[in-house]
Amino acid sequence: xxxxxxxxxxxxxxxxxxxxxxxxxxxxxxxxxxxxxxxxxxxxxxxxxxxxxxxxxxxxxxxxxxxxxxxxxxxxxxxxxxxxxxxxxxxxxxxxxxxxxxxxxxxxxxxxxxxxxxxxxxxxxxxxxxxxxxxxxxxxxxxxxxxxxxxxxxxxxxxxxxxxxxxxxxxxxxxxxxxxxxxxxxxxxxxxxxxxxxxxxxxxxxxxxxxxxxxxxxxxxxxxxxxxxxxxxxxxxxxxxxxxxxxxxxxxxxxxxxxxxxxxxxxxxxxxxxxxxxxxxxxxxxxxxxxxxxxxxxx
Numbered sequence: 001x002x003x004x005x006x007x008x009x010x011x012x013x014x015x016x017x018x019x020x021x022x023x024x025x026x027x028x029x030x031x032x033x034x035x036x037x038x039x040x041x042x043x044x045x046x047x048x049x050x051x052x053x054x055x056x057x058x059x060x061x062x063x064x065x066x067x068x069x070x071x072x073x074x075x076x077x078x079x080x081x082x083x084x085x086x087x088x089x090x091x092x093x094x095x096x097x098x099x100x101x102x103x104x105x106x107x108x109x110x111x112x113x114x115x116x117x118x119x120x121x122x123x124x125x126x127x128x129x130x131x132x133x134x135x136x137x138x139x140x141x142x143x144x145x146x147x148x149x150x151x152x153x154x155x156x157x158x159x160x161x162x163x164x165x166x167x168x169x170x171x172x173x174x175x176x177x178x179x180x181x182x183x184x185x186x187x188x189x190x191x192x193x194x195x196x197x198x199x200x201x202x203x204x205x206x207x208x209x210x211x212x213x214x215x216x217x218x219x220x221x222x223x224x225x226x227x228x229x230x231x232x233x234x235x236x237x238x239x240x241x242x243x244x245x246x247x248x249x250x251x252x253x254x255x256x257x258x259x260x261x262x263x264x265x266x267x268x269x270x271x272x273x274x275x276x277x278x279x280x281x282x283x284x285x286x287x288x289x290x291x292x293x294x295x296x297x298x299x
Contacts, residue, residue: 012046134207174191
């Protein structure tokens with residue numbers, strides 16, 4: 001059965017009452033009435049509106065788990081604040097809900113409620129034809145994620161980095177989507193678009209030297225043992241190297257530099273090994289000093 005619905009691309013008020021009612025009836029019939037308890041989970045402001053209308057028909061509970069990073073751009077604040085007061089709103093970061101209601105209403109707590117999606121099922125020991133056909137070049141850099149607000153900065157950084165290292169054959173692997181913005185890149189930069197693959201084969205990371213990602217995708221790459229440059233969702237710059245110079249995958253407020261600069265620090269030595277970075281980071285922590293990129297400037 002095809003569960004796709006074009007009407008859900010827009011808020012209910014975009015449509016006539018007749019179309020909205022038809023869409024809600026379609027969802028109600030799919031869900032059915034066999035379950036004793038039904039919980040609806042919505043992920044954006046306009047899906048939250050659909051969810052609230054749906055629970056009225058089902059007598060269900062509705063949780064707004066807002067997955068977007070820039071919640072300050074959301075509408076429907078009056079409705080979402082009502083859900084917040086009922087403890088039925090959560091974000092993906094402690095700053096998500098405060099940013100949602102900034103300059104609108106005060107919150108009960110300084111930090112907003114957070115839910116965490118488990119990344120473990122995303123990685124698997126599976127075979128995939130696209131992954132199995134990959135090859136190694138001098139340097140392989142990967143981006144994992146959707147086409148987000150920092151995509152153009154990442155692309156510009158990769159192009160600048162490749163242009164500065166014309167003696168190297170560099171492969172840019174895109175696992176997901178980064179938009180149609182790869183233009184004017186040098187001959188030594190080779191682009192490989194893999195699309196979205198779920199689950200992600202662990203073997204993918206054996207072809208990768210460095211990953212650039214944000215949010216959950218950065219956590220997944222780090223879990224797989226990859227050196228991971230964090231894309232900051234707020235500034236759209238590099239926030240540092242996950243697990244070494246930053247522990248935040250969304251809004252770190254840390255180093256904040258261009259992606260070509262961060263990538264250069266990872267590739268300063270061709271024979272750089274992960275344990276060397278970890279050892280130096282541990283030594284700095286043992287001395288009680290703040291960790292910064294200075295320890296890893298290995299040009």
